Amino acid sequence: MPDRDLERELRELGSTIYYPPTPDVARATRSLLDEEQEDRPRRIQLTFPALRWAAVATAFVLVVAVPTLSPGLRATVSDLFVAQDTQMAGEPAVDGGSSGRESGENGPASGLSKGGEAVTSPAQTPRFAGERITPQEARARMGGALLLPRTPKLGNPEEIYATRTSRKDGVVLVYRQGSPVGDTRNSLVLTEVPGDIESTYLAGKTAIKPKLDRVSVNGRPGYWGSDRCLPSHMGQPPPDHVLLWKQSGIALQLEANLPKERALRIAESVR
Amino acid sequence: MRGYQEVAFRTAYLITGDASEAEDATQEAFVKAYRALGRFRSGAPFRPWLLAIVANEARNQRRAATRRSGLFLRAVRERAPENSPSSPEAAVLAAERRDELLNAIGGLREEARWAIACRYFLGLSEEEAAAILGCARGTVKSRLSRALGSLRAEIAKEGDAR
Helix, strand or coil: CCHHHHHHHHHHHHHCCCCCCCCCHHHHHHHHHHHHHHHHHHHHHHHCHHHHHHHHHHHHHHHHHHHHHCHHHHHHHHHHHHHHHHHHHCCCCCCCCCCCCCCCCCCCEEEECCCCCEEEEHHHCCCCCCCEECHHHHHHHCCCCCCCCCCCCCCCCCEEEEEEECCEEEEEEEECCCCCCCCCCCCEEEEEEECCHHHHHHCCCCCCHHHCEEEEECCEEEEEEEHHHCCCCCCCCCCCEEEEEEECCEEEEEEECCCHHHHHHHHHCCC | CHHHHHHHHHHHHHHHCCHHHHHHHHHHHHHHHHHCHHHCCCCCCHHHHHHHHHHHHHHHHHHHCCCCCCCHHHHHCCCCCCCCCCCHHHHHHHHHHHHHHHHHHHCCCHHHHHHHHHHHHCCCCHHHHHHHHCCCHHHHHHHHHHHHHHHHHHHHHHHHHC
C-alpha cells in the first residue's frame, strides 16, 4: 500500500476519535489569573522584606527615637498611648484562632479573658473523627496526589485527617487561614474520597437530595446546599453551606461559610 | 488562548485519556504559559511552544494518576466515523479495516504511536509534533517514516494470518 493511501486511512481513523466537548479553559484561566492579580498587592507587601524592615524602622523612629529625644513630643505621644489604653481596656480580649498557634491536636482552644485569665471554649475545638496524618500519608492514601484549591492562595492545609466513607479511604484537608467559620477555628474544609458523590456523601439520604441545588463545577455536575443536613467535618456549629462535586474520580466536599459564587470559584480552582 | 484551547485540550485528552484530567492539564499549562510569556522568543511560532507545555502537563497528570500510556487507542474505539458508508456491508468492512489498522498501531512502539497520533489524529505540523514529543523535526520525520513502514508490515502480517 502506498504511503499516501495509508496516510489517508490514518486521517480517516483520526476522525473517528471521540473527544469530549472542549471546556472553556481560557475563561477559567482568565478568572484564575484575575484572582491572583487581586491578591498580588498584599503578596508584594509580604514578599519584600525590605518594605517590612522599612516599616519597622519608621515605626521605631516615630514611637521610640523621636519621643525619647524630644520631651515635648514624648509628652504628646505618652498622652496618646494613655488614651489608647483606656479605650482598649473597655473591650473584651478576643482569641483570633490564628494559624500560627499549635493546632489540630484536638486540644482545647484557649484565649484570654478580660482579666487576663486563660479560658477554654469548647466551641472552638475542631472535631475530626479520623486520625491526623502527614501530607505524605495523605498522598499515599489518595493514590499519589491530593487535589488542592489554587485560589485563593491558601497554601497547604494546616491539618490533614484520614476519613472513611462508604468503605472508601479518603482524606480531610483543614485550612485555618482566612476568616474562620462560626466559632470553629476552620476557614475551609475539603474532603476527598475516591468514588461518586451519591455513594460517598448521599447514600441513604434520599430525603436530603431534593433539598440540594444542582450546580456545575467546571462543567461537572455537583450539589450545593445547607450543610446542616449532611455530616460535617467542620465542628459545631456547622457551616451554612456545602458544595459536592466529582473530579478525576474523586468525590469532593467543600465546607465553608461562603456565598455560592465564591465557593464555586474555589471548587473550580481545585487541581 | 481561546483559539488554541481545542487543540490543547484534545492533545491533553489523548495523553491522559480522561476529560477532567485533560481539562486540568490544559488550564495548568495555560497558566504556566502566561507566566512564562517573558521567556517566549518573539518571532517563534506560539502554537508548538504552547502545545509542548500542554503535553508536559498532561504527562504529569497521567503520571500522578499512575496510569499507563497509550490510552488514546481506547478513545479511538469510542466513536463511529462521521461519514459512515451507506450500505451495512460497507460499514462492516470499514469497521473491520479500522480495527485492523488500530491493532497494527497498537503493535507499534510508543514513540511511533505518538508520532502518528500527533500528525494524523491531531493534524499537527511536524514542528508542533516535534514540540510535543520533545525531539527534533527531523526525528519526527524519521519516526513517522519508520512507523508507516512498520504499519504496512503489521497489516500485511494480519492479512496473511487470515
